[in-house]
Amino acid sequence: MLKGAGLVRAVSNSIAKKSYMAKKILIVEDDAVLQKVLTEYLTSEGFEISSALDGETGLQMSKTINPDLILLDIILPKKDGYEVLKEVKSDSKTKDIPIILLTNLDSISDVEKALELGATTYLVKADYKLEEVASKIKEILEK
Amino acid sequence: MLKQRILNEFNFKKQAEELGVSVWQTPSFLFIVMGVVIVAAIFGVYVASKHYNSPEIVIISESSVVALLFTIGNFIISTVESVAKANKMKTEFVSIASHQLKTPISEMRWEMELLKSKYSSGLSEKQLEIINEVAHSGEKMGRLVNDLLDTARIDQGSLALAKDNINLRDMIDELVQSQKALANASNVELVVSFDEGDFNIVADKRRISVVLDNLISNAIKYIGKSGMVEIILERKDDLVQVCIRDNGVGIPRSEQARIGEKFFRSNNPIKNKTDGTGLGLYIAKNIVEQSGGSLWFKSIENVGSEFYFTLPISKKVKKLLHC
Incomplete structure (x- = not known):
């Protein structure tokens, strides 16, 4: 029973790996545990992950590695998520990269500000499962 | 009722304890x-x-009386002021503490999900059972923190609601599916009935789902041994009306006026057997009222309860937020 389930999972993972093999995701997150969990989960879903622990590094990496999508926290050292979002969106080289804000700030004013600045969507970490985060990423990349 | 109220007014010791003053x-x-x-x-x-x-x-005695009244009045104002200040600090504390809790809760929930979805092969059934229980506790903790944050926001008058397009019928169907396990475990039959047509509203999706979830799970929890919970969705002029009816333990008449108060839980045989903070209805009432509807109930002890709420039907279907 367990083995069977494992096999199904392995097969579905390999399918996922195939279709998302080329997609690069940049995770800008200062919480080491969340960074690690997201990286492991998304890697196993077939994405290529790069990560930054502060806003400034995240911004630089958005230019150098040219990711297909950025997962961005708001409260970050050196440069906060809003600033990173603003700068990514104002640079003609990076402005088309979809950005998902992934944060625990959940007031409507934060959501509105992020969407106004050009974020593709806004997810509250405590309310979303990893599976839902991954399917949101896939949904955006498939568009 | 009146006698109780008068007695409460004169119960200085209780009042002092409640307000935290002498x-x-x-x-x-x-x-x-x-x-x-x-x-x-x-x-x-x-x-x-x-x-x-x-x-x-006469002037001297009147002046001394005014001075005395002024002093006492000042005492009353400063007491009320200090209580209000303490209340504000408490609300701020709850708000900050809940926010801080969100990060470790996210860490725990995601770690558990990673373990369950990617690294569960080779684990024994017992180990998986324990992992599922810990994951479930994590979910509960997440909901509790959201409830505390919403309560703090309601108290501060800063609860901002999103404006999402909601098909209430679909939402109820989904929630009934997710409550089926709890219902089956309690021998409760869940019955849903709808008026014809769409039930589109514009409101905060996550929070309206919390309102429905609270009312349905309350109805199931307070059924007792076995019974039926009916969810009836109707259209009343410009409003959608949802009724959640159960044939459970009901609410004693003497406690009905306090239902919906913060942290209040009715005294009934099931109270100690079920989880609950007494925040669910307080939050639900505030969310519904802030969304332009109202929430009320009818209940007879040992017969059952009917909880109703209304929400305005949206005329224009417009997506304002997409999160």
């Missing part, structure tokens, strides 16, 4: 002292004016 600082006590002073003053001025027939004496 007995002589409770507003009721100070008001009574003020009343006594006023009566004594009127009598004193009357006696003085009769005996001395001199305006100076």
Whole structure:
């Protein structure tokens, strides 16, 4: 029973790996545990992950590695998520990269500000499962 | 009822405990002292004016009475002020603490999900059972923190609601599916009935789902041994009306006025067997009212309860937020 389930999972993972093999995701997150969990989960879903622990590094990496999508926290050292979002969106080289804000700030004013600045969507970490985060990423990349 | 209210007004010790002040600082006590002073003053001025027939004496006694009343009044105001300040600090504390809790809760929930979805092969059934239980506790903790944050926001008057397009019918279908396990475990039959047509509203999706979830799970929890929960969705003019009816333990008449108060949980045989903070209905009522509807209930002890809420039907279907 367990083995069977494992096999199904392995097969579905390999399918996922195939279709998302080329997609690069940049995770800008200062919480080491969340960074690690997201990286492991998304890697196993077939994405290529790069990560930054502060806003400034995240911004630089958005230019150098040219990711297909950025997962961005708001409260970050050196440069906060809003600033990173603003700068990514104002640079003609990076402005088309979809950005998902992934944060625990959940007031409507934060959501509105992020969407106004050009974020593709806004997810509250405590309310979303990893599976839902991954399917949101896939949904955006498939568009 | 009235007798109880009057007794409560005079229960200075209880009031002092509730407000966190000493007995002589409770507003009721100070008001009574003020009343006594006023009566004594009127009598004193009357006696003085009769005996001395001199305006100076009357003016002096009246001035001292005013000064005394002013002092007592000042006491009352400062007490109320300090209580309000403490209340504000408490709300801010809850708000900050809940926010801080969100990160470790996210970490725990995601770690558990990673373990369950990617690294569960080779684990025994017992190990998986424990992992599922820990994951479930994580979910519960997440919901509790959201409830505390919403309560703090309601108290601060800063609960901002999103405006999502919601098909209430679909939402109820989904919630009923997710509550099926709880219903089956409690031998409760869940029955849903709808009026024809769409039930589109514009409201905060996550929070309306919380309202429905709270009402349905309450109905299931308070059924007792076995029974039926009906969810009826109707259209009333410009409103959608949802009724959640159960044939459970009901709410004692004496406690009905307190339903919907913060942290209040009705005394019934099931109270100690179920989880609950007493925040669910308080939050639900505030969310519904802030969304332009109302929430009320009818209940008979040992017969059952009916909880109703209404929400305005959206005329224009417009997506304002997409999160």
